[in-house]
Amino acid sequence: MKRPCKHPGCAALLDRSGYCEAHAASAPKPRANYQAWRQRDAKQSSVDSIRKTSRWQKVRAAKLSAFPLCEDPFQNHQDNTATARQVHHIQGLATHPGLAFHADNLMSLCTACHARIEVSARQATREP
Secondary structure, three states: OOEEOOOOOOOOEEOOOOOOHHHHOOOOOOHHHHHHHHHHOHHHHHHHHHHOOHHHHHHHHHHHHHOOEOOOOOOOOOOOOOEOOEEEEOOOOOOOHHHOOOHHHEEEEOHHHHHHHHHHHHHHHHOO
């Protein structure tokens, strides 16, 4: 059974699911490429090594235990009952690894707020 190319608007039919030759180069990269980049990038590799330590796991658990609700930096939660699932470093690990375990540098966040704050941080570093 032939399958259409995954690129929007492309009418090419393929023997297997995926992208035709014309669109393969512009296809989204699989997660494996992202993981390989994290391992090759020196800063990201050091960040990952901190997050894998038992010390970080204990600090993270203590922060979530002390502050189980989202600290909501955007004032999105009207009822303030969003459960914190992430611990965010206010000063990032890549630039301030010495603050990795300092409670004053940590913020309990729900997944939505953490994603939003990470996007905001990335956009701020791209702008001149």
